[in-house]
Amino acid sequence: MKKIVFTVTSDLSFDQRMDRICQALADNGFDVLLIGRRKKASLPLRSKAYKQERIHCFFEKGKLFYLEYNLRLFFKLLFTSFDILCAIDLDTIIPAYVSARLKKKPLVYDAHEYFPEMIEVVNRPVVKKIWETVERLFVPRVSYAYTVNESIGKILEEKYKVPFEVIRNVPVHEEFEVPEKKEKYIVYAGVVNVGRGLEELICAMKQLDCKLIICGHGDIYDELIELVNEQQLQSKVKFYGYVQPDELKQVIRKAFLGYLVLKEAGLSYYYSLANKFFDYMHAGIPQITVDFPEYRQINEQYHIAKLVRLDLKEIIDAINSFLENEELHKQYSANAIKASKELNWQLESQKLVAFYKNII
Helix, strand or coil: CCEEEEEEEEEHHHCHHHHHHHHHHHHCCCEEEEEEEECCCCCCCCCCCCEEEEEECCCCCHHHHHHHHHHHHHHHHHCCCCCEEEEECHHHHHHHHHHHHHHCCCEEEEECCCHHHCHHHHCCHHHHHHHHHHHHHHHHHCCEEEECCHHHHHHHHHHHCCCCEECCCCCCCCCCCCCCCCCCEEEEECCCCCCCCHHHHHHHHHHCCCEEEEECCCCCHHHHHHHHHHCCCCCCEEEEECCCHHHHHHHHHCCCEEEECCCCCCHHHHCCCCHHHHHHHHCCCCEEEECCHHHHHHHHHHCCEEEECCCHHHHHHHHHHHHCCHHHHHHHHHHHHHHHCCCCHHHHHHHHHHHHHHHC
């Protein structure tokens, strides 16, 4: 049985993409180990068909965190056996590359993001330069690579002459009975960071006859709570914080609309294809989504979202178009269910398994 080790900097409890990847490979005969981080607030890990290990760091963010984590990860990998090593994004590629090279094993690069163009990086010239250097030095040296969509894959292929397979981050398709929308609410599910259009959505709630539930945590979580208090919207906006995947699925299914609107700041956002786009689709709910290329391409085929810019009036008008038109909402819901039967992990995982079997 061939052993694959994956390295991430995320908290394993909430990384649904990595759970799907590791589960699919474990189900197809691979011995899989996922190595991630343990935060002070991390929940106990659930038993899986694959192995999970966490690295605890003294620092939890910033440059010192990345330095400490990479050093700890390198020594962890040095004493871990594997046949294939996969680095998820640039923040684990250095220890992964050195370890794979020392052990003469193939290194795979999985680009979840266009890392140097992330919003947390793009406006910090020194930090951006560091990640661009890491990308330029190590990506051309990987043995195999894949990413989440065609746009990012094409950019990286052209820059580094390395072929990138596209494996979309889509949920497992499940048959379920669409619940009655007893309470009309918009759901946002994801990281609560700058550039996610949440400030605009909260301000929009003053003019909307529905509620908002925010599931997730992040850098501006406390600031958004203050904004809700300032706008006196406590009765309309609820913060759920981190929500376990199974519970989150139910919250989304019961929602009236999903929300995914990004600021155009950095090519990582512009060429993104976020998990929540597919989560809303698979829950059978229409969504308000940013008018960026990857979302536009899918929406032109399936008509599951109203596409908008990060503009308060556009967001309000798009939400009201569903609140005021029941038939429109039903049609987009039906479109989402149909799309989920064609864009799902049962189909996409076949590409993933074939990718890794080709390596061995």
